[in-house]
Amino acid sequence: MCEGAIPKLGTTIHISALDGIINVNSLFTLAVFIGLAWNPHDQGNSLSQDPSCIAKPKIVEDLVSFHVYSFSCFLFSSLIALCLKQAIRLAKSAHFSTVFTLDLALINKTALRVGYLVSAAGSVLGSVFLMLGLINVVQIKLGILGCGSMHTYGAIIPLVIFVPLGLLIYVCTVIYAFTR
Numbered sequence: 588m589c590e591g592a593i594p595k596l597g598t599t600i601h602i603s604a605l606d607g608i609i610n611v612n613s614l615f616t617l618a619v620f621i622g623l624a625w626n627p628h629d630q631g632n633s634l635s636q637d638p639s640c641i642a643k644p645k646i647v648e649d650l651v652s653f654h655v656y657s658f659s660c661f662l663f664s665s666l667i668a669l670c671l672k673q674a675i676r677l678a679k680s681a682h683f684s685t686v687f688t689l690d691l692a693l694i695n696k697t698a699l700r701v702g703y704l705v706s707a708a709g710s711v712l713g714s715v716f717l718m719l720g721l722i723n724v725v726q727i728k729l730g731i732l733g734c735g736s737m738h739t740y741g742a743i744i745p746l747v748i749f750v751p752l753g754l755l756i757y758v759c760t761v762i763y764a765f766t767r
Contacts, residue, residue: 605672608706612665615710615717619658635730642727650727653720657713664709671702700765707761711754718750 635641722743726732729739 602672602675604703605668605675605706608668608710609665609672612661612668612710612713615713616658616661616665619654619661619717619720635734635736637730637734640730640734640736642723642731646723646726646731650720650723653716653723657716657720660709660713660716664706664713667702667706667709671699671706675699703761704765707757711758714750714754718746721746 725739725742725746729742730736732739732743
């Protein structure tokens with residue numbers, strides 16, 4: 588704990604929130620690995636019959652780049668969450684014993700909040716990059732957006748509506764929790 592900081596108590600609620608971040612990031616990281624294992628250069632990948640609608644190499648390059656960026660962001664977010672979780676556990680063992688069923692620890696509330704925000708930012712960025720990678724997967728499989736395929740638009744439109752909406756709700760919840 589920093590010198591002069593007002594001691595605050597942390598409980599298992601903080602640990603549970605950090606576990607949630609780590610678990611969700613792990614699932615998304617698995618999705619990224621599955622996406623990277625897929626070979627977009629396979630000639631049988633595209634369902635589009637029109638040669639002008641087949642994805643160009645730039646889209647394939649972007650797909651790999653977005654997956655790597657996404658993986659990096661999720662890993663960063665998980666590592667920050669793991670560090671916060673470890674810091675809480677170390678503070679708990681140094682200052683308190685278990686009281687009834689509550690695990691109490693002296694923590695710097697400002698540092699914890701900043702850690703949550705940084706971890707949440709990593710998760711949000713990872714989700715954005717994963718969405719961009721999925722848009723490229725759709726373009727590779729169903730044809731590029733410029734061809735106007737209803738199947739391509741039918742796959743991408745819900746993706747670009749629901750993912751940002753979910754991220755907006757997540758960010759609002761994190762900001763709400765940050766101010767409490």
